[in-house]
Amino acid sequence: MKKILLILVVLILLSACTLKQAYVSITFDDGYASVYKDAFPILSKYDFPATVFVVTSYIGNLPDFMSWGQLYILTKHGKWEIGSHSHTHPNFTKLKRSEIENELNHSKEILISKGFSPVGFASPYGQFDETVLESIKKSYFYHRNAGRPPWLNSLYNIDVFNINAVTIYYDTSFEEMKVKIDRAIAEKKWLVLVIHDVVKGKPKSYQINLELLEKTLRYLKEHNVKVVTIKDFLTAQGLLK
Numbered sequence: 001m002k003k004i005l006l007i008l009v010v011l012i013l014l015s016a017c018t019l020k021q022a023y024v025s026i027t028f029d030d031g032y033a034s035v036y037k038d039a040f041p042i043l044s045k046y047d048f049p050a051t052v053f054v055v056t057s058y059i060g061n062l063p064d065f066m067s068w069g070q071l072y073i074l075t076k077h078g079k080w081e082i083g084s085h086s087h088t089h090p091n092f093t094k095l096k097r098s099e100i101e102n103e104l105n106h107s108k109e110i111l112i113s114k115g116f117s118p119v120g121f122a123s124p125y126g127q128f129d130e131t132v133l134e135s136i137k138k139s140y141f142y143h144r145n146a147g148r149p150p151w152l153n154s155l156y157n158i159d160v161f162n163i164n165a166v167t168i169y170y171d172t173s174f175e176e177m178k179v180k181i182d183r184a185i186a187e188k189k190w191l192v193l194v195i196h197d198v199v200k201g202k203p204k205s206y207q208i209n210l211e212l213l214e215k216t217l218r219y220l221k222e223h224n225v226k227v228v229t230i231k232d233f234l235t236a237q238g239l240l241k
C-alpha cells in the first residue's frame, strides 16, 4: 500500500513538473533591420511573436539596424517582446563590475525612455560568469544564454537566469532544426532559438536564410508547437517574479 502511494506521489510530482506540450521561443539578437523587413512579415503570417534583444546604441543609429519606430511596431502589432543585449555589445567577462552595471542600466534606461518595459537580458557573445550574472539579477528578471547543453529547457530544471538556447548559424540545416524541434515535441520541452541577421541569399557566419526560417516556421505550425515570447512563457509558467 505504502509503495503504491509513493508511486502515486512521484507521478503527481512528475506531471506537475512537465509541460503540457512543446514550446518554442524565437529570439533575435542585436536588432538587425532585416528582422523588421524580412522576418516580421513571415512570422506575422503564422501569427508567431518573437523576442528581440537589442543593442541600444545601434538602434536608430546604424544603417543595418532597426529604428525605434520599427521596434515599436513589432511590440504594438506583432505582440513581440523587446529585451536588452547591452548598450555597446562588449564582452562582459572582460569588464569591471562598474562597467557591467553601466551597460546593463544604461540600456535599460534607454529602453524605458523609449516606452518599452524590458524584463530580459541576453549577454553579448553569450559570454558571462558569476559576477556578470549577479549584476544582471539586479536589473533584469531573466537571462538567456546563447547555446549551452542541455539545449532544451524542462520545467523542472529552468534557471531563469540561465535559460538554455540554441544559436542558428549560416550552416545550420533544416534537418538539424527538425531534430531539435522533434525532440522538444517528444519530450514536451521548451526550445529557445537564437537568430541574428536574416538574408535572402547565401548566409554568412551569424546569418540565416529567409527560406530556411520560413520552412522552420511552417514546420512549427504543422506540428502545433506553441510559439511564444520568453516573457510570455515565463509568465504563463509562473516563473517571472
Ligand SMILES: [Zn+2]
Residues within 6 Å of the ligand: 029, 030, 085, 089, 124, 125
Ligand atoms: Zn550580439
